[in-house]
Amino acid sequence: MRISSFFYTLRQGVRNLFRNKLFTLASIATISACLFLFGLFYAVVTNFQHIVKNAQQGVSVSVFFDEGLDESRIQQIGEQIARRTEVADLVFVSADEAWEEFKGDYLEGYEDGFTENPLADSAHYDIYLSDVSMQPALVTYLESMEGVSKVNRSELVATTLTGVNALIAYVSVGIIAILLAVSVFLISNTVIIGISIRREEINIMKYIGATDFFVRSPFVIEGMLIGLIGAALPLGVIYGMYNIVLTYVTERFPMLTTLLSFLTVQEVFGVLTPVSIGIGVGIGFLGSIVTVRRYLRV
Amino acid sequence: MAGKKKRKSTAAQNEIINLTNVCKAYSTGAPALKDVNLHINRGEFVFIVGDSGSGKSTLIKLLLRELTVTSGSINVMGYDLSRIRHRKIPKFRRNLGVVFQDFRLLKDRNVYENVAFAQRIVQKSGKEIKRNVPSMLAVVGLAGKYKAKPRQLSGGEQQRVALARALVNQPTILLADEPTGNLDPKNSWEIMKLLEQINENGTTVIVVTHNREIVNAMQKRVVTLKKGVVISDEEKGGYIDED
Numbered sequence: 001m002r003i004s005s006f007f008y009t010l011r012q013g014v015r016n017l018f019r020n021k022l023f024t025l026a027s028i029a030t031i032s033a034c035l036f037l038f039g040l041f042y043a044v045v046t047n048f049q050h051i052v053k054n055a056q057q058g059v060s061v062s063v064f065f066d067e068g069l070d071e072s073r074i075q076q077i078g079e080q081i082a083r084r085t086e087v088a089d090l091v092f093v094s095a096d097e098a099w100e101e102f103k104g105d106y107l108e109g110y111e112d113g114f115t116e117n118p119l120a121d122s123a124h125y126d127i128y129l130s131d132v133s134m135q136p137a138l139v140t141y142l143e144s145m146e147g148v149s150k151v152n153r154s155e156l157v158a159t160t161l162t163g164v165n166a167l168i169a170y171v172s173v174g175i176i177a178i179l180l181a182v183s184v185f186l187i188s189n190t191v192i193i194g195i196s197i198r199r200e201e202i203n204i205m206k207y208i209g210a211t212d213f214f215v216r217s218p219f220v221i222e223g224m225l226i227g228l229i230g231a232a233l234p235l236g237v238i239y240g241m242y243n244i245v246l247t248y249v250t251e252r253f254p255m256l257t258t259l260l261s262f263l264t265v266q267e268v269f270g271v272l273t274p275v276s277i278g279i280g281v282g283i284g285f286l287g288s289i290v291t292v293r294r295y296l297r298v
Numbered sequence: 299m300a301g302k303k304k305r306k307s308t309a310a311q312n313e314i315i316n317l318t319n320v321c322k323a324y325s326t327g328a329p330a331l332k333d334v335n336l337h338i339n340r341g342e343f344v345f346i347v348g349d350s351g352s353g354k355s356t357l358i359k360l361l362l363r364e365l366t367v368t369s370g371s372i373n374v375m376g377y378d379l380s381r382i383r384h385r386k387i388p389k390f391r392r393n394l395g396v397v398f399q400d401f402r403l404l405k406d407r408n409v410y411e412n413v414a415f416a417q418r419i420v421q422k423s424g425k426e427i428k429r430n431v432p433s434m435l436a437v438v439g440l441a442g443k444y445k446a447k448p449r450q451l452s453g454g455e456q457q458r459v460a461l462a463r464a465l466v467n468q469p470t471i472l473l474a475d476e477p478t479g480n481l482d483p484k485n486s487w488e489i490m491k492l493l494e495q496i497n498e499n500g501t502t503v504i505v506v507t508h509n510r511e512i513v514n515a516m517q518k519r520v521v522t523l524k525k526g527v528v529i530s531d532e533e534k535g536g537y538i539d540e541d
Contacts, residue, residue: 004424019406204402207362208463209392210419212385297384 009214013221023193024226031230031283034183035276038176039238042275043268045172051260052168056132056161057088061139062152063125069147077147078125084141086134091126098122133162184283192291202295212296219288227284231276239269312339314471314502315361320370322356322526330356332526334370338504340470343497345513346506347537348523354506357523358475361504362396363387375470392420395464395501399476401456403448409435409459410444416463434466438492454485461492465501472496474505478512486512510537 017024063081065074074092082090093101099122127142129135135158142151205215242265250257315338323329331353338344348354359365360372363379372379377390403412410431417427435441438458448456457477464472474493478486490505490512497503507513513520513536520535521528530538 002421002423005418005421008418200402201404204404205415205419206388207364207391207396207402208416208419208467209388209390209394211388214388214419 005214009217010221012218013225016218016222017225020198024222026193027226027284028230028233030186031183031227031280032233034179034186035231035280036234036237038179038183038279039234039272039276041172041175041179042272043238043242045168046268046271047263049165049168050263052161052165054261055157056165057128059132059135059154059157059161060126060128061135061142063127063142063145063148064121064150064152065123066147066149067121073147074123077145080145081125081127081142084138086129086131086138087127088130089128091128093124093126095121095123098124132158133165180279183279184287199295202292206296215296216289216292219292220285223284223288224281225284227280227282228277230284231280235269235273235276238272239265242268313337314340314342314375315504316371316373317360318371318373320360320372321368322353322360322365323368328526329368330526331360331523334523334526334528336521336528336531338502341497341500341502343494343503343516343518344505345516345518345520345535346504346523347508347513347520349508351525352523353526354523355475356526358473358504358506361473362394363390392467393470395467395469395472397457397460397464397472397474397477399479401448401453401460401480403456403459403463405448408445408447409440409451412448412459413462413466416466420467430466431462434462437465438462452485453481454488457481457485457489458492461489461496465496469501471502471504474503474507476506476508478507478509483511490516513537 063077065077078090078092081087127138129138135153135155139151139153142148202215246262246265249262315336317334317336320331320334320336321329322331334353334357346354346357356365360367360379361374363377363382367380370380374390375393377386379390382390404415407415413431413434414427417430422430432441432444435444438461440455440458440462443451443455448459451459457480461477472493477489477493481489486509493503493505494516517534517536519533520530520537522530522535522538
């Protein structure tokens, strides 16, 4: 393709947007509506997953040792536990630290009656998991270790969080699949209407001797531009909305933000922007290629 | 003997369109063309006439390779149209200029752009387009209206634009499907004079028409179709009345 033909095709693609204003607006509106719903859903789901993940990271398993177990064996146990893949973090809490924590949490100044540390045998490891669903396997392993007297865990929290996580994954995959299917259906219908308006133009091009590539190119460029604009608009709206909601929640409900941590706008849009643009441009590209193809057999 | 052989091969070289036992049947209804044999030489001017449903439009569509034959063979400028690959069709069509009864101009583009469009399709450079388009518009007498949109032109002027678009790439064959069908007698004659002039410059011109007066007056070769069959093929012929 000559450079002048390339620029001509590019110009035609851009001009097509204005030649068929109604079609362009309808297509952009359709893509925008679908990607807005997708973006909104993504922002909510990722935040929810983030909150659940944070909650999971707070779930720990505590390992206590046999009375009088020497320090080197405790250290050895720690090293063995740390080597397991499901372990994200391992914190050693000495008997003194446990007592200090207990005093701070429950006694609040009434600790004077204690001359010795009543929690002398309470040194332990707090183990944080990277995947809370692995807790039962880890507990079985810990209980089998020599020198371990007791393993404390919260089975209910672990199973609830695992269940919630799986539910979010299934629901989000389902809803995203439905949204994409609806988008493709709506967009292909809009493209079909737009192309049928220009059927005559395509016929003329073919009679004159235009190649399929030459006929298709302006439509493909037009489709991709519609997809790009259709993706950029909802991204801008969601960006603004997300900032407003985040500021509102942190200012009005500070208590909520200490319990729940939300993703920053950069974290959400770091993924949402390329994905939305990819979907928008991809749908525009495929939609125009598939629809123009049926009119090329002239 | 040798001279005869030489004459025969020259005739074959001269032949630009060759239809041999061409049949075309649509999936529903009667066959559109039955056993058509037609040979047209380079530089000829041929009228294809016949009533509605006689197969004229089917013949044009076959020559454009918009349709394929059911049986028989069509050879245009060395291209076997029953075997040509889809990707080769654009290259074949660049040898043809086409004019339709309903002009088929791009309504949102002006006269200049409509003609330049044909040059862009064959990837002419910007320089060539700027040189060729105005001179072609001058040939059809529309140099002064290059900025006008089709809706601002009369039927005759729109057909001239279509003619300029068909000719700007210097086709070997010009196919005109009822080019005067939507025009008054004065404009019809002007278009026909242009076609004659184009033919005198060496382009093979094939005109499908209903216009009895024009066919009878121009005294060109006339091929008459009736119900898909060639019923007459006369040099300097006239319009044959069905009755």
